[in-house]
Amino acid sequence: MQKNFAPLQGLGLTAIAIDDEPRALEVVQIHAAKVPFLELKATFTDAFEAIPYLQQNKIDLVFLDIKMPDISGIEFVHILQKTPMIIFTTAYSEYAVNGFELDAIDYLMKPFSLARFTKACNKALEIKGLRNEETPSFIFLKTGYEEEKVLLDEILYIEAEGNYMAYILPNKKLLSRQNINEVLSQLPHNQFIRIHRSYIVALNKIQKITRQSVWVAGNEISVGASYEEKLSVIRMSIGL
Template identity: 70%
Template sequence: MPLKAIAIDDEPKALEVVKMHAAKVPFLDLTACFTNAFEAIPYIKKNKIDLIFLDIKMPDISGIEFVNCFTNPPMIIFTTAYSDYAVQGFELDAVDYLLKPFSLARFTKSCNKALENNSLRNGESEKFIFVKTGYEEEKVFLNDILYLEADGNYISFVLKNKKLLSRQSLNEVATILPENDFIRIHRSYIVAFNKIEKISRQEITIAGTALSVGVSYEEKMNEIRQKLKMETGI
């Protein structure tokens, strides 16, 4: 089921950006947008809303005050041009804090966080992302990913039992993968940390496949070695 979402911002142009990005996220259903926060309140009470994209600095009522109007609010992603509200935002258990102007990649990363949170609320423990393959989006569990390999304008998602080819860059995908679980070792490779079988200065082996370590990433190998020793004993 897609996440039912609304957007609240007193600037129509800001809402247009959210609409444009939301249309490209397959698991997101943006059902309504409001320039007046008070008009959103009866809509939220009448409809099941999973997520709100919410501006903080608005006339009459701030985004912080708006959230405090509810005893059990939907998930919140704050969208604002002011970074000094970040601490207040996270104190309200916001899913994320998007600083305007934000890219589609950054927006998608926030949506994936919301999807993970929603899954945990519903008793699903495995984290996942959606990968665009042609005109479709396929759900991929993070634990199934062995490594990612750049292939021209495409990326190969090498999974436990298959490969998926997606038209995007490694930089784009890196923004939605958990930093502690996935490591960039080359301009062409991102690897799953818990799938590493062997490591040397110049190669990392995963599922019997040796992947080259880029020259500019060799120093980072020391960090990876230390982490492997602590967590896996390799």
């Protein structure tokens, strides 16, 4: 079990791993020791032994094998009263669909590299941040020579328009001379997410998610190809 826990900016992940193969658990331990924001608290070869541990300890994330002798990983998730974030680890690709139907964070095919493992952990860390971050309720937006108070809960989405950013509200549009990175720096990350080089959307205003777009206030907004992985983050953070 790794000991060096160095969370980034006060945010980190506690985790356990469950797998009936000791060698597979050893791989998770080796990888986890190299991820600075991840603390692997315990490992289990018997899934049933992990249940009381999860009941008694606050755990953010479980690395969970799917095909185990006494209970499958999918069955294990179903019997938990309170489910942490799950990353499935397995050598059997046919279980992937069932895994994602349970809103798993990710699905790691054995043998997986440190880079792939870290990518899955980064996704879990981002979801935890979206759920837990404390946020203000408004911003002041410079529009021309004035600064207007804008309630964050009124913002539907934000769109780049040339040298300006258009803030789309229920009954009006506000233009501010900014670039998209400046907008992102002033918005709370647990309420807004960038899904395209030109679009930022309010998470709590998303009505529907399709394979390449999201719907906000009846408007379909495309998800950029380089942002498609954000869709799983959105689903986990808003429960769609």
